[in-house]
Amino acid sequence: MKYVDEFRDREKAAVLxxxxxxxxxxxxxxxxLPLQIMEVCGGHTHSIFRYGLExxxxxxxxxxxGPGCPVCVLPMxxxxxxVAIAERPEVIFTTFGDAMRVPGSRRxxxxxxxxxxxxxxxxxxxxxLGIARNNPGREVVFFGLGFETTMPSTALTILQARAEGLNNxxxxxxxxxxxxxxxxxxxSADLHLDGFLGPGHVSMVIGTRPYEFIASxxxxxxxxxxxxxxxxxxxxxxxxxxxxxxRAEIENQYARIVPRDGNAQALEAVxxxxxxxxxxxxxxxxxxxxxxxxxxxxxxxxxxxxRFALPNVTIADPKSCQCGEVLKGVIKPWQCKVFGxxxxxxxxxxxxxxxxxxxxxxYYQYGGVRRRLEVL
Amino acid sequence: xxxxxxxxxxxxxxPRRQVRVQRVTLAHGGGGKAMKDLIHDVFxxxxxxxxxxxxxxxxxxxxxxxxxxxxxxxxxxxxxVVHPLFxxxxxxxxxxxxxxxxxxxxxxxxxxxxxxxxxxxEGIEVELLRRVxxxxxxxxKLAGVQIVTGDTKVVQRGACDKLFLTTTGVGVIPxxxxxxxxxxxxxxxxxxNGLLGDHGAAILGARGDMQLDSPIESDCAPLHGLIEALLxxxxxxxxxxxxxxGGVATVLNEMAEASRVSIEILEEETPLRREVKGFCEILxxxxxxxxxxxxxxxxxxxxxxxxxxxxxxxxxxGRDAAIIGTVGSGEAGRVTMRTVFGGVRIVDMxxxxxxxxxx
Numbered sequence: 001m002k003y004v005d006e007f008r009d010r011e012k013a014a015v016l017x018x019x020x021x022x023x024x025x026x027x028x029x030x031x032x033l034p035l036q037i038m039e040v041c042g043g044h045t046h047s048i049f050r051y052g053l054e055x056x057x058x059x060x061x062x063x064x065x066g067p068g069c070p071v072c073v074l075p076m077x078x079x080x081x082x083v084a085i086a087e088r089p090e091v092i093f094t095t096f097g098d099a100m101r102v103p104g105s106r107r108x109x110x111x112x113x114x115x116x117x118x119x120x121x122x123x124x125x126x127x128x129l130g131i132a133r134n135n136p137g138r139e140v141v142f143f144g145l146g147f148e149t150t151m152p153s154t155a156l157t158i159l160q161a162r163a164e165g166l167n168n169x170x171x172x173x174x175x176x177x178x179x180x181x182x183x184x185x186x187x188s189a190d191l192h193l194d195g196f197l198g199p200g201h202v203s204m205v206i207g208t209r210p211y212e213f214i215a216s217x218x219x220x221x222x223x224x225x226x227x228x229x230x231x232x233x234x235x236x237x238x239x240x241x242x243x244x245x246x247r248a249e250i251e252n253q254y255a256r257i258v259p260r261d262g263n264a265q266a267l268e269a270v271x272x273x274x275x276x277x278x279x280x281x282x283x284x285x286x287x288x289x290x291x292x293x294x295x296x297x298x299x300x301x302x303x304x305x306x307r308f309a310l311p312n313v314t315i316a317d318p319k320s321c322q323c324g325e326v327l328k329g330v331i332k333p334w335q336c337k338v339f340g341x342x343x344x345x346x347x348x349x350x351x352x353x354x355x356x357x358x359x360x361x362x363y364y365q366y367g368g369v370r371r372r373l374e375v376l
Numbered sequence: 377x378x379x380x381x382x383x384x385x386x387x388x389x390x391p392r393r394q395v396r397v398q399r400v401t402l403a404h405g406g407g408g409k410a411m412k413d414l415i416h417d418v419f420x421x422x423x424x425x426x427x428x429x430x431x432x433x434x435x436x437x438x439x440x441x442x443x444x445x446x447x448x449x450x451x452x453x454x455x456x457v458v459h460p461l462f463x464x465x466x467x468x469x470x471x472x473x474x475x476x477x478x479x480x481x482x483x484x485x486x487x488x489x490x491x492x493x494x495x496x497x498e499g500i501e502v503e504l505l506r507r508v509x510x511x512x513x514x515x516x517k518l519a520g521v522q523i524v525t526g527d528t529k530v531v532q533r534g535a536c537d538k539l540f541l542t543t544t545g546v547g548v549i550p551x552x553x554x555x556x557x558x559x560x561x562x563x564x565x566x567x568x569n570g571l572l573g574d575h576g577a578a579i580l581g582a583r584g585d586m587q588l589d590s591p592i593e594s595d596c597a598p599l600h601g602l603i604e605a606l607l608x609x610x611x612x613x614x615x616x617x618x619x620x621x622g623g624v625a626t627v628l629n630e631m632a633e634a635s636r637v638s639i640e641i642l643e644e645e646t647p648l649r650r651e652v653k654g655f656c657e658i659l660x661x662x663x664x665x666x667x668x669x670x671x672x673x674x675x676x677x678x679x680x681x682x683x684x685x686x687x688x689x690x691x692x693x694g695r696d697a698a699i700i701g702t703v704g705s706g707e708a709g710r711v712t713m714r715t716v717f718g719g720v721r722i723v724d725m726x727x728x729x730x731x732x733x734x735x
Contacts, residue, residue: 010718052719229717345727365724
C-alpha cells in the first residue's frame with residue numbers, strides 16, 4: 001500500500017538496526033544500566049508492540065512506555081463523573097470506543113450502557129454533533145478526551161454547535177496537555193531517562209518549539225517521531241546519535257507531518273475555546289499543574305461540567321497499582337505486583353491495562369506474559 | 377405461536393395464502409389466520425420442498441439413506457443478528473444458511489438439512505422478510521441443503537432488532553474422516569482459502585458509522601464443496617475451522633490451545649485485500665481479528681501442503697488461498713506472527729470487542 005509499505009521496508013530496517021547496534025555499543029554506560037528512552041505517545045507504544053520492535057533492539061536499549069495514552073491516565077473520579085452524566089435519562093452520552101471500558105469506582109461506561117444508559121460510540125465529535133441535531137429533545141454530551149491531537153476537533157465542534165445554535169450539545173472536557181506532563185516526569189526524583197521519542201500527532205498541532213526546554217534546561221535529547229516502524233527506528237537512531245555526540249536537541253524525524261510552528265488554524269480554535277486549568281488529576285501521576293484545559297466561560301452553554309451537577313469526587317488509585325511507576329519508567333509493566341494476576345485486560349485494575357495503547361495491555365497482549373514468566 | 381411451519385402448510389389445492397398488509401404486527405404472531413398467512417407467504421413458498429411439505433410438527437428423515445452416506449451425524453446451531461440486514465455481498469438470510477452449512481462442513485460433514493427459526497420485530501416490512509426468505513432459499517439451493525422445519529415469533533417493537541434468525545443444521549460425516557482442533561502436530565502447515573477480513577470490514581462499512589465509502593463486499597460463501605476438494609487432495613488434513621467471529625487470530629489460538637502446540641504465521645504471507653488493509657489502517661483495527669464468512673483455517677501435514685493448496689486454489693472460493701504459517705513445538709497455546717518488519721509479536725485472543733483507537 002502506497003505511503004505505508006515504504007515505511008515498513010525490512011531491508012531498510014536491517015540497515016538501521018546495524019547502525020543502532022553499533023551506536024549502542026559505542027555509547028558508554030558507566031552504571032551498566034541500559035539506555036532508557038521514553039516514547040511519550042501511546043501510538044508509538046502500539047506500533048512498537050505491533051511490529052515487535054522491542055525484540056529487535058539490543059539489550060543495551062530499553063524503551064520506556066510513557067504517559068501518552070489519554071485513556072490510560074484518566075483518573076477514576078472523572079470516569080465516575082462520565083458515568084453519572086451518562087446515567088441521566090435525558091442524556092445521550094457519546095464517546096470514542098477506547099474509553100468505554102475504562103473502570104470507574106462504580107462501573108465503566110460499557111457497564112452503564114448494559115444497565116440502560118444511552119451510551120453511543122462515535123468516531124468523531126462531529127458525529128456526536130449530528131446526533132444532537134437529530135435529537136433536539138435530548139441532551140447530547142461528547143466525552144472530550146485526548147491530548148492536543150484531538151483537542152482541535154472538539155474545539156471546532158463546539159464552534160460549529162455555537163454557529164448552529166445547537167444548545168443541546170455539550171462536551172465533558174478531559175483534554176490534557178503533554179508539555180507540563182513531560183516536565184513533571186523530568187522533575188521526578190526517581191527518573192533516569194536518557195532521551196525521548198516525541199509525540200508525532202500532538203506535534204502536528206503544537207509544533208516542536210514547546211519542547212525546547214527539554215533540551216535547553218533538562219539537557220535531554222528528543223526526536224519527534226512518526227508512527228510507522230521505520231519512523232520509530234530512525235528516530236531511535238537519531239536519539240542515540242545525539243547521546244553519542246553529547247548533544248541535547250529537539251529534532252524532527254516526522255517532518256512530513258510536523259511543521260516547526262504547528263498548525264495555526266488548529267491552535268486558533270484551541271485558544272478560542274479552551275483555557276488552562278490550574279491543575280488536573282492524572283491516574284498514576286497525581287495532580288499536575290496546568291496539565292489540562294477547560295472550556296472558556298464564553299462557551300459555558302456547551303460545557304457539560306457547567307450543565308450537569310457532577311459527583312466530582314477524587315478517587316485514589318488502587319493501592320496495589322503501580323501505574324505511576326510504570327508510566328515514569330521506574331519499573332516495567334511485568335514488574336508490577338498485580339500485572340497479569342489481579343490486573344488483566346478482562347479485569348483492568350490500572351488504566352494502563354485498559355486501552356490497547358496502554359503499556360500494560362500492550363505487554364500483556366503482545367508478549368509481556370512470557371517476559372514476566374521468564375523473570376519469575 | 378410455537379407451531380411449526382410444516383404444521384401450517386395448507387393442502388396443495390387450497391388457495392394461496394398471502395399477507396396483504398405491508399408490515400408485521402403482533403397479530404402475525406398470534407397463532408391465528410394472520411400468522412398462518414405470514415408463514416405461508418414468506419417462508420413456505422420460498423423454501424418449498426417435500427420434507428417441509430410433510431405437514432407435520434417435525435421433519436422426518438429416513439435413517440437408512442442417511443447412514444448410507446456416512447457413519448456419524450453432525451449437528452450444529454447458530455443465531456444470526458447481523459446489523460444491517462442487507463450488506464454488500466450478502467444479507468442475514470444468506471449468512472444464516474452458509475454459516476450453518478460451513479459449521480457442518482468444517483467437521484468434514486456433508487450438510488443436508490437446516491431448520492429456520494425467525495424472531496420478528498413488530499413493524500418489520502413483509503416485503504423485506506420475503507426478500508430474506510428468497511435469499512435463504514437461493515442459498516440453500518446453491519449449498520445443496522433443504523430447509524425442512526422452522527418457527528416464527530413476533531416480539532414487540534424494541535424487543536429485537538428487526539429480524540433475528542436461528543438455523544440448525546444436520547449433516548453426515550463419511551466414514552474414516554477425523555478432523556479436530558486437537559490434532560495439529562509440530563511441523564504441520566497452516567492454510568487459509570483466501571483474502572481475510574472482508575466480511576468484518578463490509579459490515580463495519582455498511583453500518584455507515586465511519587462515513588467511509590468502502591467497496592468491500594462480504595465473503596459470505598458455502599464452503600462444503602471447497603472442503604470436499606481439499607479433503608480429497610489432502611486426506612491427512614488435521615483440522616478445519618471457519619474463521620468467523622474473532623477472525624483468524626481466534627481460530628489459531630483455539631487450535632494451538634487444543635493441540636498443545638505453538639503456531640507461527642508470517643504477516644507477509646497473510647492474504648489481505650488492499651481495501652481491507654487500508655480500512656484497518658485508517659480505523660486502527662487488526663485484520664486478523666476481523667470476521668470472515670467464507671474463510672477456513674486448515675492445518676495439514678507438511679507433505680500434503682502442496683496438494684492441499686493446489687486443491688484450494690482450483691476452487692472458486694479458494695483462488696487466493698495461501699500457506700500462512702507453521703505449527704511448532706514452542707510454548708503450548710502460543711500464536712505468534714513474524715511481522716513484515718522482521719519482528720515477532722504475539723497474536724492473542726481478543727479480550728472484548730475490537731474497539732478503534734482514538735489517536
